[in-house]
Amino acid sequence: METLLEHPARLVGVGPLNLAQTLDCGQCFRWVVNPDGSCRGIVGRMAVTLSLRGEVLEAAGVSQEALAGPLARYLALDVDYGAIQAALSEDPTMAKAIAHAPGIRVLRQDGWEALCSFIISQNNNIIRIKGIVERLCAGFGEEFAPGCYTFPLPKALAGRTVEELGELRSGFRARYILDAAQKVAEGRVDLAALPTLPLEEARRMLMEITGVGVKVADCALLYGFGRMECFPADVWINRVLARLYPGGLPGCILPYGGIAQQYLFHYARTCPGALD
């Protein structure tokens, strides 16, 4: 274990990847971007700092096996982004959005964490979402290392009351979090079925939770359940569609709608004038 500190875990040839754009773009809420561009966050029971030097990904705080296994999966490093970008770039507008930030990836997050995080995200801003998620983990998660907490499991929340969740300062969302935790813990909402259920059925199942509408369901499915065909439509994306795709989305993006959405979302938010 001592050698971990001297020789951080490494992965070479990881393909298009920008850590800050991927980990601080509103698809996940437990990462901090350091001034040097490295990113510190918690994935499952791992606290890790990732940094990128060219095509070499370095991970401090975890073993080589953890980086090559669960972290590589989390970062979707097995997905061929070169091929997806080529397919999406058939559309000239997509080509521009991709060129603007080619290193964005859609993560494979834990399903429950994604669902719960996007319940919290509704009518909320990213700074505050992060604060609520942090308090949720510190208050109800497990401290697996000093100052490091897991994301609380549904069963850890299902028995709580709205009053007990008051410390989160999540406002009207507290009862939504509880309803989700209870329905998942009871199995009334079967998360294990979501990766393979027909998309409409998966959506319907998630929307049985109070506080889960189409947008939150789609975000959970895309970011937490591997449904790359999901295209979450929020206020920003609706602006993009109205301005750049008045006639609807081109067919080339449909198989990877979620990834296209990520490029367009980032493009709209960070490229002033793109929507003028």
Next chain:
DNA sequence: CGCCAGGTATGAT
């Protein structure tokens, strides 16, 4: 101070 935030539930047409 008001305004707004990766929406949704609710009650009114």
Next chain:
DNA sequence: ATCATACATGGC
């Protein structure tokens, strides 16, 4: 069905 409004909280 479609539409307006309230919703808790806090950063700006």
